[in-house]
Amino acid sequence: MSAKINAVKGMNDILPPLSSEWEWLESTLRDLMARYGYRNIRTPIVEHTGLFVRSLGEVTDVVEKEMYAFEDRLNGEQLALRPENTAGVVRAAVEHSLVHDGPKRLFYMGPMFRHERPQRGRYRQFHQFGAEALGFVGPDVDAELIVLAADLWQQLGLQDVTLEINSLGQLEERKAHRQALVAYLQEHESELDEDAKRRLHSNPLRILDTKNPDMQGLVNEAPKLMEYLGEGSLAHFDRLRALLDAHEVGYRINPRLVRGLDYYNLSVFEFVTTKLGAQGTICAGGRYDGLFEQIGGKPTPAVGWAMGIERLLELVREEGAMSQAPTPDVYAVIPAVEAVPVAMKVLRALRGQGVSAVMHAAVGDGMGSMKSQFKKADGSGARYALIFGEQELAAGNVAVKPLRAEPDAAPADQFIESLDNPAAWAAKLKH
Structure with missing residues (x-):
């Protein structure tokens, strides 16, 4: 008898009756997106490795440690399984001139891949649902996307979800803040852990998002990006807050919220819960006005978010209103x-x-x-x-x-x- 072949670690089968929960949630998401005027886009699972190196940044954990990158043995191309899908959506928009006749509201759903330690709600093949609004300056569409997600939590019966927001400003403002931040961190270099020392000159903003408890006091006293924002960035952020207030969407300003990818500017946000342990983020995103240019397109404003389907299903099972599995007549x-x-x-x-x-x-x-x-x-x-x-x-x-x-x-x-x-x-x- 041949040896049994099991699924790859961290890449799971989804079997009945659990698959009916996935179908129900996917249907709920599609219906909600249709009500907001978002249309479906489907991009390849495999993309050129350079797309993610260019968009996410060479010194991100995703590119350095987690991305499934390989050489095509037939033609030598450098390819990767997509670790996220915003870059793929923008690549498709640039390649097919999708925004040439006006802004587009898009959504996607499908598997992503990251080589990390499998844990609750986080796997090597995981599934994301995402919304991308391309060609909109905002902040009205920033607010629209946040309100859309808040509508979803209400529809699913979720109570323990908190919105955190921040502004990353524009490139020149981040440069000024970066100089002050690096100077501050160099003065306290002996207190930095190895990961922070490695990022000190390549990507110091990431140090602010450290989970190391020994560094929390240090980062709390670090220069705040908000103090370096110009009039335009502050106006954008203030308008976003006013729109959220008008919709009675509660939020907390988190000055250490920087997101994990290089392409964000201005608005960034996360929806978090205490019900899923350390992996508490269930939806995250922000504005990425420079990404089109990074991958060879014309300057185009854009904003979007993505949510993990596995984590969201866990949360719905924990405290939401899960639909029953379908039964025959x-x-x-x-x-x-x-x-x-x-x-x-x-x-x-x-x-x-x-x-x-x-x-x-x-x-x-x-x-x-x-x-x-x-x-x-x-x-x-x-x-x-x-x-x-x-x-x-x-x-x-x-x-x-x-x-x-x-x-x-x-x-x-x-x-x-x-x-x-x-x-x-x-x-x-x-x-």
Whole structure:
């Protein structure tokens, strides 16, 4: 016997009934995006490695440690499994001149890949849902995206979600802040951990986002980027806050919120929860007005966010309103093999009328006992069992047995319907 082959560590199968939770959440997200006027975009899972090096930054953890990058053995191209999808969306927008005829509101959904230690709600193949608004100067669209996410939390019944916001200003403002920050950190270099020392000259802003408890006092006293913002950046941030206040979306200004990628400017934000332990961020994003130019396009303002589907599902299971797994309307109980052709024809006609139907299939040489079939019918969650018995078929009928009582009503009695025209009684069987 050959050795068993299991899934790659951190890349998980999604099986029924959990897959129905994914379908429900995906449907909920699609419906919400349609109400806000966002349209779906689908980009490749594999992109050129240079796309992410250029957009995310060479000294980010994603590029340095986590990205699945490889050489195509057939032609030598440097390729990567996408670790995030904003860069791919912008690449597609540049390549196909997507914004040449006006701004676009887009959303995506799919798997991303990062080689990190698998942990609760965080895997090597993980799934993201994202929204990107391309060509909008903001901050009205910044606020729109945040309000959209807040609407989702309300729809899902989530209470323990907090919004944190900050402004990263513009490039020249960040340069001035960077000089002051590096000078401050150099004065306290003996207090820096190894990761901070490595980032001191390459990306000092990331040091402010350290999770090292020994460095919290140091970073709390560091120069604040907000103190270096110019009039335009402050006006953008103030307008964003005013719009959030108008929509009664609560928030906390977090001056240490810098996000993990290099392409952000102005507004940045995160929705966080205390229900998922250390991995508390469930949705994050911001404005990235310079990304189009970074990957060879014309200057184009843009803003967006992404949320982890695995983490969001965990949170909904913890405190939200998860939809129940779908159940069939009917389950066909078939005592004899000879009745299968008639049952299949009737079920096909019912399905054509929108009735969901499951047929009992043969077990070994026969159909199994009626008792075992009714047990499976009940276990399926179906509202009705259709009984294709010998007597019923001889009379040109099928027996319909209710399996579940309606709320506040006595159990209904079994009734008979004609085999000749299932469409005439199909409506009775639908949920």
